[in-house]
Amino acid sequence: MRKKGLRNGLYERGSFVAEVLILGGGFGGLAAAQELRSRLPDDQITLVANTDHFYMGFAKLWDLAGIRPLSGGTVPLDNLERKGVRFRHAEITAIDPRNRRVETSIGDLSADTMLVALGAESSRPHLDLLAAEDAYNLYSGEDLPGIRAALDRIQRGSVLISILGVPFKCPPAPYEAALIVDELLRRRDVRDAVRVAVSTPAPMTLPVAGRDASQYVAGHLQERGIELLSEHKVTGVDAARRAVQFANGLEVEFGVLLGVPATAPPAVVRTAELIGPSGWIEPDRYSLRTAFDGVYAVGDCTAIPAGNGQIPKAGVFAAAEGRVAARNIAADLGSGEPDQFDGRGFCFLELPGQKVAYVEGNWYAEPKPEVSLSEADEEQFRRKQEYERAHLEQWLGGDTQLGLRLRSP
Numbered sequence: 001m002r003k004k005g006l007r008n009g010l011y012e013r014g015s016f017v018a019e020v021l022i023l024g025g026g027f028g029g030l031a032a033a034q035e036l037r038s039r040l041p042d043d044q045i046t047l048v049a050n051t052d053h054f055y056m057g058f059a060k061l062w063d064l065a066g067i068r069p070l071s072g073g074t075v076p077l078d079n080l081e082r083k084g085v086r087f088r089h090a091e092i093t094a095i096d097p098r099n100r101r102v103e104t105s106i107g108d109l110s111a112d113t114m115l116v117a118l119g120a121e122s123s124r125p126h127l128d129l130l131a132a133e134d135a136y137n138l139y140s141g142e143d144l145p146g147i148r149a150a151l152d153r154i155q156r157g158s159v160l161i162s163i164l165g166v167p168f169k170c171p172p173a174p175y176e177a178a179l180i181v182d183e184l185l186r187r188r189d190v191r192d193a194v195r196v197a198v199s200t201p202a203p204m205t206l207p208v209a210g211r212d213a214s215q216y217v218a219g220h221l222q223e224r225g226i227e228l229l230s231e232h233k234v235t236g237v238d239a240a241r242r243a244v245q246f247a248n249g250l251e252v253e254f255g256v257l258l259g260v261p262a263t264a265p266p267a268v269v270r271t272a273e274l275i276g277p278s279g280w281i282e283p284d285r286y287s288l289r290t291a292f293d294g295v296y297a298v299g300d301c302t303a304i305p306a307g308n309g310q311i312p313k314a315g316v317f318a319a320a321e322g323r324v325a326a327r328n329i330a331a332d333l334g335s336g337e338p339d340q341f342d343g344r345g346f347c348f349l350e351l352p353g354q355k356v357a358y359v360e361g362n363w364y365a366e367p368k369p370e371v372s373l374s375e376a377d378e379e380q381f382r383r384k385q386e387y388e389r390a391h392l393e394q395w396l397g398g399d400t401q402l403g404l405r406l407r408s409p
């Protein structure tokens, strides 16, 4: 068992020393902070992030669909202080896992135990592909106003949603977005004049969830006349001709291009000693411990082998891993029992009309993940809303001024 540190929250020679340092204030970091706080009430927990707020990824699609503005699901990370977690808004510029020390824009921070939950960023070459006019990063909150305006403007031509590479975050999101685009165009009565297509390099819509879930999604696309271009690997975007080029020699012109970039580890993770042969952090898949003493890693910045691939890059997995890592950190420090991540997770697959199909499974099952899917209904949509409400309340709590009242379908 690691010994409980005695340097609780002191500044030593200009550097801040905490007992537990959490790097990142997303799903993984926030879930871990909350779990740690319940297990180590007297200890010093510090969370560092280069953003001062949090919202769930799917809130972007609710904004796009006109269900609720993104601001309605956004909560300041300062609220952590009310939960007994010290928050530092800072850019982490270097990680030294041997000494559990980081360099940041506000000075060095070190700790007895460190959890890396720094997420993933968009691949730079894919962002460059989206430099063309009327091409957007579907996954960027900043691009949302431009995307909404472009979809309000288009009268004819095509909207292409293009998965630019793998892995990418939240595998169902591009298809959910295609269904939203279809719905918005129908509301404007221009759908007949606008082609809607989704391209993916994969042979099916959701390889991580298997054939049944993939066919379910493909069926909904087909029902709405959305073309599915599977096995279409993007090789380039011709900005002048506004066309996406594919490895199979085909080309698709677009009026609006919504690109989904592949993810890459943040630069500060890429350059740290933590990286494994996959290019990501590779913690033990059960304990989430890295090879470095007292250093854990969870969420999108990791590659965790599962059934026939990897644990999907999704918030529910990052949060589940964060809770397990927190229990193991607390156990290392002498509080409570350790835990193991079991590879189980779920996904709210959202369809138009505020309906959700619930996908759940065991991604550690061999030889491939065991995944089940429930038919979409309003009850599951309410479950999704409640997931957001309950977690934002648990993690950041208090007077969050959430605009949780959603527009009716």
Ligand SMILES: Cc1cc2nc3c(=O)[nH]c(=O)nc-3n(C[C@H](O)[C@H](O)[C@H](O)COP(=O)(O)OP(=O)(O)OC[C@H]3O[C@@H](n4cnc5c(N)ncnc54)[C@H](O)[C@@H]3O)c2cc1C
Binding pocket: 023, 024, 025, 026, 027, 028, 029, 048, 049, 050, 051, 056, 057, 058, 059, 060, 061, 090, 091, 092, 093, 117, 118, 119, 120, 138, 139, 140, 169, 170, 173, 266, 268, 298, 299, 300, 301, 313, 314, 315, 316, 317, 318, 347, 348
């Ligand atoms: C459109 C969309 C829809 C989605 N829908 C869903 C869904 O329905 N269900 C689901 O489970 N997932 C969904 N996701 C995916 C989900 O958002 C991510 O998988 C999840 O956020 C990963 O959690 P994380 O804790 O690993 O990283 P993040 O939540 O990305 O958190 C990373 C943290 O690290 C901080 N950080 C990064 N670099 C630095 C640095 N250098 N210095 C300081 N701080 C830094 C960031 O500020 C952030 O606080 C969706 C994503 C998108 C884009």
